[in-house]
Amino acid sequence: MQELSSPSPLRLVAIPRLAAGGRWRVEAMRAYSEPCLLWFTKGQGRITVAGLTRGYTAHNAIFIPAGVMHGFEVGPQVFGTAVFFGRDCNVILPKDPHHLRIRETFVAQELNVTLDAILRELNSDSPASDRAAQAHLGLLGVWLERQIAKAAPDQPKPDAAKRLVARYTTLLEQEFRSGMGVADFAAKLDVTPTHLTRCCKQACGRPASALLHDRLIFEARRLLSETDLPVNMIADSLGFTSPAYFTRAFNHLVGKSPTAFRRGA
Incomplete structure (x- = not known):
């Protein structure tokens, strides 16, 4: 896994920036030492998570636990946000990978608002901005839990x-x-x-x-x-x-x- 010299903090990264230095950085198989959420807002491609390849499009949210091998195509038309939760994250998160196809506009807006709030607090010098960011991150965990539960009846069990x-x-x-x-x-x-x-x-x-x-x-x-x-x-x-x-x-x-x-x- 990609290791860092010190505990990695919560951070949000524009998906195109993940490929800075070469598309191999996102397209080759690898794993992170922390949980990650990929939220695609534009474009399409294929993503392989734990050896299973699927297509992704706009309004797809893909949760990848720490240590899970993955890689995905990132063309010039692909945009979105990657949330890196940090290795010391205390938010309750899924234990397994999940690929969520968000069809309701208001559900996508909920996620966008939460991500904007996290980013705003991470960039803020206001008192308690770190605690505020963690509070919004907790709401992101709740959003994930609810969308996974909603999608569960339609998810086929892996053969x-x-x-x-x-x-x-x-x-x-x-x-x-x-x-x-x-x-x-x-x-x-x-x-x-x-x-x-x-x-x-x-x-x-x-x-x-x-x-x-x-x-x-x-x-x-x-x-x-x-x-x-x-x-x-x-x-x-x-x-x-x-x-x-x-x-x-x-x-x-x-x-x-x-x-x-x-x-x-």
Whole structure:
């Protein structure tokens, strides 16, 4: 997961800004170490959460708990807000991911008003603005709980394939640095590599190996762009058997060497 050196605070970020420095920052598989809510107000695309790919459009709210692997398309017409709740958030939040398609205008307006209030307090120097922001954040938690309850009767239960892929992405997020391959992950999940790949293709249109490589290369790009670690140390930290193998894999998936990527980051 993307870790910070100190506890992360509550913050709101415009969704286009998440892709600053490259669309790979949002499109590649990765997880945050804090809960996140994506509220799309314009545009459309696809989002993959816990190995399940769905389309999103305007007025979609997608809650992603800490540690849940995800990635989404963010084209030039996509706008909205990402709410990062912070790792020390004490608001009651869902334990599972949820994709909410908000159809009532007044419900969307409720969320917009709450987000505006949070942002206003975060930018305020008035007394108790931090407590006010947390109070509005509590209302956001209530809004989420109510919309999830309202949508529950229409939500199909995930089938066995989707449950397996969700388990795979959870394990993958925990172990992607270990050097394990798809066969190792499949063995831990008590299935064959073929069955795991078939289920991944069914849930998100990609084989199990693609999810693994995507997660590894995201982390490699992050370390190359945000740290001064030598390439050989990055390769070792991600479980590659040698720096040369890491360089070949990175070049194949990114189109340039790790050193060239770092120079352009």
